[in-house]
Amino acid sequence: xxNHPRRFxxxxxxxxxxxxxxxxxxxxxxxxxxxxxDGTNKTVVYAVTPPPLTGMNTKNFIQTGxxxxxxxxxxxxxxxxxxxxxxxxxxxxxxxxxxxNRGDFTGFLGVTPSPSGNISMQVTGACIGGGMLQGFATxxxxx
Amino acid sequence: MRSRLFPTLCLSALCLxxxxxxxxASETRVQPFTLLCDGxxxxxxxxxxxxxxxNRFIQGGDFxxxxxxxxxxxxxxxxxxxxxxxxxxxxxxxxxxxxxxxxFIQVTPNASGNLPVQVTGICMGGGxxxxxxxxxxxx
Numbered sequence: 001x002x003n004h005p006r007r008f009x010x011x012x013x014x015x016x017x018x019x020x021x022x023x024x025x026x027x028x029x030x031x032x033x034x035x036x037x038d039g040t041n042k043t044v045v046y047a048v049t050p051p052p053l054t055g056m057n058t059k060n061f062i063q064t065g066x067x068x069x070x071x072x073x074x075x076x077x078x079x080x081x082x083x084x085x086x087x088x089x090x091x092x093x094x095x096x097x098x099x100x101n102r103g104d105f106t107g108f109l110g111v112t113p114s115p116s117g118n119i120s121m122q123v124t125g126a127c128i129g130g131g132m133l134q135g136f137a138t139x140x141x142x143x
Numbered sequence: 144m145r146s147r148l149f150p151t152l153c154l155s156a157l158c159l160x161x162x163x164x165x166x167x168a169s170e171t172r173v174q175p176f177t178l179l180c181d182g183x184x185x186x187x188x189x190x191x192x193x194x195x196x197x198n199r200f201i202q203g204g205d206f207x208x209x210x211x212x213x214x215x216x217x218x219x220x221x222x223x224x225x226x227x228x229x230x231x232x233x234x235x236x237x238x239x240x241x242x243x244x245x246x247f248i249q250v251t252p253n254a255s256g257n258l259p260v261q262v263t264g265i266c267m268g269g270g271x272x273x274x275x276x277x278x279x280x281x282x
Contacts, residue, residue, distance in 0.1 A: 025246075025247070026246040026247060027228070027248075028227055028228060028229035028248075029227070030219070030226050030229055030232075063244065063245050063246050064242075064244060064245065066232060066242070068217055068232050068235075068237075069234045070216045070235055070265070071216065071235065072235050099236065099237055100233060100234040100237060100240065102240075102242050104242070104245045105245055106245060108245075135234065136232060138229055138232065140244070140246075142245070142246040
C-alpha cells in the first residue's frame, strides 16, 4: 500500500495530527455515598454511565479515581474503590483515618461496559464511631 | 491532478501537526474565592480569562484554603459548572488539594475568551471560608 516513502510519512503525520486533537477529553462521574460505621466491612455498589465508546474500542478507559470523605464519624479503618467485583481493577484506596486520596494512572484501566453501557463501581470499607460516614467517589474516563 | 492533490493534503497535515505539537506549554489561572460557612451547600462561579476562543485542555487544579472558618466538609471545582468536568475535590477539614490529570478535560471558552469555573462545597462554623482556586491549562 505504501510503496512510496513520502506517502507513508505523510499519512503518519496526518494520523498524528488527528490524534493530537481528538484523544484528549476526560469526563468525571461523581457519586456521593454513605456507609454505616459499625467497624465491620460494608460495600456500596452503584452504576456509572461512561462516555460512549469511540472508534473500534470495546472498552472504556479509567484514568483517575478519587475518594473524599466529607463526614468521617470516628474515622476510616480502610476503603477500597474499584470496579464492582473486580479487585484487579482497583481505582483507589484509603487507609486508617485518611480523608482523601486521588490517583492518576500513567496507563489506564480498560473496562468493558455492560450491554446497557454502564459500569458498576464498588466502594468497600470499614469505619468506626457509629452513625454514617459520608463521601464522594469520583472516576474519570479518558476518551 | 492526483499528483498535486496528495502533496497538498500532506502539506496541510504537516502544518496541522506543526501547530498541534508546539502548543504544549502550561499556564495557570489563580482565583481567590469566598464561601459562606452555614453548613449548607454553597457555590460560587467565576470566570477564568484570557484563554482565547479555541478549545483548551485543563490538566489540573488545586485548592488552598487561607481561612477555613470552622472547616470544610467538602469542596469541588467544576469546569463549565459541569459535574462531568470535575477538576479537583477535597474532603473533611482539609486545607489543600491538588489534582493533575494524565489526560485532560477539554473545554471551550466563550467568545470573550472566558471560561466559567464553579466552586461548590460545604463549610461550617459561621463566617466565611476564603481560599484560592487554581486551574492549570495544558494548551
